[in-house]
Amino acid sequence: MIEHIKRARLRGRDGLWDIALSGGKVTAIDTSGASVSEGNVESASLTGTTVDAGGRLVCPPFIEPHVHLDAALTAGQPEWNRSGTLFEGVQRWAQRKAFLSVRDVKSRALRAIQWQVASGVQFVRTHCDTTDPKLTALHALLELREQLADVVTLQIVAFPQEGIVSFPRGEELMVEALKLGADVVGATPHLEFTRDDGVRAVKTAFDLAERFDRAIDIHCDEIDDEQSRFLEVVASEAHHRSMGQRVAASHTTAMGSYNDAYAFKLMRLLSLSGISFIANPLVNIHLQGRFDTYPKRRGLTRVKELLAAGCNVCFGHDDLFDPWYPLGTANMLQVLHMGLHVCQLMGYEELSDSLKLVSSNSAKTLGLTDYELEIGSDANLIVLDAIDEYDAVRRQSAVLYSLRGGRVIAETKPSSTSVNFDGQSVPIDFSHRREAGEGA
Numbered sequence: 304m305i306e307h308i309k310r311a312r313l314r315g316r317d318g319l320w321d322i323a324l325s326g327g328k329v330t331a332i333d334t335s336g337a338s339v340s341e342g343n344v345e346s347a348s349l350t351g352t353t354v355d356a357g358g359r360l361v362c363p364p365f366i367e368p369h370v371h372l373d374a375a376l377t378a379g380q381p382e383w384n385r386s387g388t389l390f391e392g393v394q395r396w397a398q399r400k401a402f403l404s405v406r407d408v409k410s411r412a413l414r415a416i417q418w419q420v421a422s423g424v425q426f427v428r429t430h431c432d433t434t435d436p437k438l439t440a441l442h443a444l445l446e447l448r449e450q451l452a453d454v455v456t457l458q459i460v461a462f463p464q465e466g467i468v469s470f471p472r473g474e475e476l477m478v479e480a481l482k483l484g485a486d487v488v489g490a491t492p493h494l495e496f497t498r499d500d501g502v503r504a505v506k507t508a509f510d511l512a513e514r515f516d517r518a519i520d521i522h523c524d525e526i527d528d529e530q531s532r533f534l535e536v537v538a539s540e541a542h543h544r545s546m547g548q549r550v551a552a553s554h555t556t557a558m559g560s561y562n563d564a565y566a567f568k569l570m571r572l573l574s575l576s577g578i579s580f581i582a583n584p585l586v587n588i589h590l591q592g593r594f595d596t597y598p599k600r601r602g603l604t605r606v607k608e609l610l611a612a613g614c615n616v617c618f619g620h621d622d623l624f625d626p627w628y629p630l631g632t633a634n635m636l637q638v639l640h641m642g643l644h645v646c647q648l649m650g651y652e653e654l655s656d657s658l659k660l661v662s663s664n665s666a667k668t669l670g671l672t673d674y675e676l677e678i679g680s681d682a683n684l685i686v687l688d689a690i691d692e693y694d695a696v697r698r699q700s701a702v703l704y705s706l707r708g709g710r711v712i713a714e715t716k717p718s719s720t721s722v723n724f725d726g727q728s729v730p731i732d733f734s735h736r737r738e739a740g741e742g743a
């Protein structure tokens with residue numbers, strides 16, 4: 304069990320800090336008496352009950368607010384999604400779903416969670432398809448939620464991939480999933496047969512959330528159709544029922560296609576409602592815009608504008624080597640990297656304050672408490688191979704240590720690279736620290 308972290312850099316604070324941990328909690332955060340050498344970073348190390356961060360960034364763990372663990376690692380089974388559309392993904396998944404078993408889902412989801420934990424993730428909200436009369440995947444993920452509770456906090460969304468209204472017994476299956484223990488109510492209004500069915504699905508989801516006292520996370524308007532306007536229904540229901548703090552709208556990619564007059568009007572309701580947004584840049588830059596010629600839409604929601612309006616926005620990976628997305632290693636820094644590009648959040652201040660999109664903002668979306676690095680909070684921390692947030696994003700830094708309740712649950716040994724110039728081996732670290740004599 305780790306009791307001290309020495310020479311840590313912290314978000315929003317200057318200098319070096321020592322952190323004391325005890326009983327699974329952070330018990331003290333003090334200015335460090337030690338320093339680091341001129342290069343500003345020394346090797347991080349673990350000795351006994353002490354982690355010496357060596358001047359590296361220590362922060363709360365990353366959060367995965369939107370993933371589909373039931374489908375993870377099924378790409379190409381039984382066929383690849385050759386068109387790259389969301390709709391072919393649904394078809395391929397329907398084929399694969401026929402062969403699900405609890406053992407199959409558990410082994411794939413476990414590997415995906417191991418990848419997540421290795422990348423510094425400790426909190427995961429996963430969707431789980433309920434349009435399966437046997438709810439096989441749900442049984443598997445409920446078992447994993449309990450078995451892995453000491454390394455990861457799993458929230459399971461009852462997710463009706465083929466609809467609540469359009470799928471036979473769709474609502475009944477949702478109720479069954481919630482009774483079995485699903486944490487969050489989902490919906491897919493834009494995939495229901497008609498606009499009216501979609502509105503009914505949203506209202507049903509809110510009714511179920513009230514009845515079972517659960518949060519809501521809706522796959523909302525994940526389509527390039529500028530007429531897909533279920534977000535206004537979600538925000539309106541959240542506002543009227545005063546449930547905004549427990550509601551997330553995932554994807555909302557159609558918002559990227561709305562005309563500006565409508566988007567401007569909508570923004571007021573979104574702010575009033577207090578709902579959170581989860582954008583999924585890796586998957587949506589891949590799936591959306593598939594029916595466009597040129598200009599080709601980016602297919603992401605209006606992240607920059609939502610943030611400017613004071614709305615809570617975070618990023619999720621969404622799919623992981625499955626029928627909708629053929630790549631991915633569950634690393635949230637890859638998600639962030641893509642999101643910052645596609646949403647054009649590349650100003651210096653935006654980059655320097657960007658980790659919140661895969662951490663603090665996600666914690667708010669998931670309703671987590673004791674998350675931030677403060678005295679009295681849970682001793683869940685990661686040590687990044689970076690001086691600061693900017694450095695972590697630019698270099699896609701490894702998570703050297705991940706601590707859960709003070710226990711090391713993941714460790715990465717830094718790699719080393721050198722180049723041979725003029726017969727001399729020169730070590731390379733890709734850092735951006737300015738050497739003496741460089742620049743003005």
Ligand code: FE2
Nearest residue numbers: 371430522621
């Ligand atoms: Fe999704």
